[in-house]
Amino acid sequence: MDDGFTGFRIGVAGLGLIGGSLAKAFKSTGLYVAGFDSAKSVVSAALKEGAVDAAGCEPSILFDCDIIFAALYPAGIVQFVKSNAPRFKTGSVVVDCCGIKNKVCAELYSAELGGNFTFIGGHPMAGTENSGYSASYAELFRGASFILTPKSSENSVIIEKLRDILLKAGFGRVVVTTPQHHDRMIAFTSQLPHVLACSYVMSPCCPQHDGFSAGSFRDISRVAHINPELWSQLFIENKDELCDEIDIMIKNMQAIRDAAASGDKHTLAALLQKARDIKDACACGGQDAGKI
Amino acid sequence: MDDGFTGFRIGVAGLGLIGGSLAKAFKSTGLYVAGFDSAKSVVSAALKEGAVDAAGCEPSILFDCDIIFAALYPAGIVQFVKSNAPRFKTGSVVVDCCGIKNKVCAELYSAELGGNFTFIGGHPMAGTENSGYSASYAELFRGASFILTPKSSENSVIIEKLRDILLKAGFGRVVVTTPQHHDRMIAFTSQLPHVLACSYVMSPCCPQHDGFSAGSFRDISRVAHINPELWSQLFIENKDELCDEIDIMIKNMQAIRDAAASGDKHTLAALLQKARDIKDACACGGQDAGKI
Known part of the structure; x- marks a missing residue:
């Protein structure tokens, strides 16, 4: 046929x-x-x-x-x-x-x-x-x-x-x-995780991780095995969207940091619960959902 | 026997x-x-x-x-x-x-x-x-x-x-x-990735990720399915080490952000290459290495 x-x-x-x-x-x-x-x-x-x-x-x-x-x-x-x-x-x-x-x-x-x-x-x-x-x-x-x-x-x-x-x-x-929506979403779903992986492994603790690390370390650091030429082009070509997402990320990290630093368990647990709720709601989608 | x-x-x-x-x-x-x-x-x-x-x-x-x-x-x-x-x-x-x-x-x-x-x-x-x-x-x-x-x-x-x-x-x-070395290393290998996952999913883009995401998104967000009671205790009990690692992370993110924002491809590619070199060196270890 x-x-x-x-x-x-x-x-x-x-x-x-x-x-x-x-x-x-x-x-x-x-x-x-x-x-x-x-x-x-x-x-x-x-x-x-x-x-x-x-x-x-x-x-x-x-x-x-x-x-x-x-x-x-x-x-x-x-x-x-x-x-x-x-x-x-x-x-x-x-x-x-x-x-x-x-x-x-x-x-x-x-x-x-x-x-x-x-x-x-x-x-x-x-x-x-x-x-x-x-x-x-x-x-x-x-x-x-x-x-x-x-x-x-x-x-x-x-x-x-x-x-x-x-x-x-x-x-x-x-x-x-649209190209615009694509670039904003990709700044979040793909570029930001690459920024995070690279920033993460630059901690002075990283070379000593062996024996102290498990799945979290493996997952967060995976894409630090990056292609620098390709990704520096991608980051710069999409810098406005990417910098927005980095700024949002830093603000969210600061909120968790401040709650931990001040020992404010109520606020900290509420932030983590919020994150968990978002993650759990996201997980309902996936690659089989809503084909166009 | x-x-x-x-x-x-x-x-x-x-x-x-x-x-x-x-x-x-x-x-x-x-x-x-x-x-x-x-x-x-x-x-x-x-x-x-x-x-x-x-x-x-x-x-x-x-x-x-x-x-x-x-x-x-x-x-x-x-x-x-x-x-x-x-x-x-x-x-x-x-x-x-x-x-x-x-x-x-x-x-x-x-x-x-x-x-x-x-x-x-x-x-x-x-x-x-x-x-x-x-x-x-x-x-x-x-x-x-x-x-x-x-x-x-x-x-x-x-x-x-x-x-x-x-x-x-x-x-x-x-x-x-020592307990001290443990807590510093765990702030980096385990607690920081949980802070990152939770901060990450709080971006307004997260609920729209479906159709725009792949392995990077999956890996960075995985542990946002967090136990808020347990991890808020862990973060607060280790707040000094954790806050140090969050601060180092934010500084590293800022360096990548600034290089991208100014279109400085040379600096940006050098930062990514540095991250890749660290990651590649780390990967030599692993769970089979150097038992004590």
């Missing part, structure tokens, strides 16, 4: 943790996947491993693809789309995968790109503390959200098509929102 | 997450285990489940035990040890399991307790975000540290005995240190 994707070609630009995992996820569904990466060693590894049907160190390998996922660093996305715009396949869709959307979408939605394709901002909501092709795996996105921040509702047919193919590849759901 | 524990009796006071898990872990090694809990329903459940050989709602159930683990709230430990001191078995050892050691040890090491037993401060380094007997399980402490903060080196024979029996029950190692 034709599921609407017979002969369909997926392209992936950048075969790092995210792009490599996307390529493997789509490949596992039986779709044709082409990969572009500037590193020859990555291209060889992806071909050898069967993560892609075709791969090369030039973007031209993607020019006959119907949907291209651009999994590049923030600084490289706009340049990649603009410089290859005239050569993308007519009617094709290019979706970026970068962790900030305001800046990328503002530049690419307002530009006269030329060519006959549609660009849509995107962000697959999964990752690990590791990076690079060697860290990629087909199941990374199993059950995860793929967030899309399209220019306007005129993209609704494209979005339905993207949703079909993303769910087929293992994503749990597709969430459509 | 006699392993030195034939006929040995373990007692556990307080069959919550920690005490219930200790009882189950010791029981699984074939040792006799008696349990005391003030809640009748917990005593019944522990007996029914076979987590203990004997159990009751009075401490007297523990009076023929050779080693008693007191897994009670901080506020209850001193009272429990003092009021039952004359009745503990001659030559027995009472180890508490509470997350702060300065205050408990100061009170119990200086007191004339009466009786013919030895009290040693202790802290099994595992837990979950859940609490109560129903959350307990035999494997909770598999590979974990058990920290002991004895009064003096005259306890070395007892400590060797405790070490043998704790390793037998699945702990990865026994760490011996």
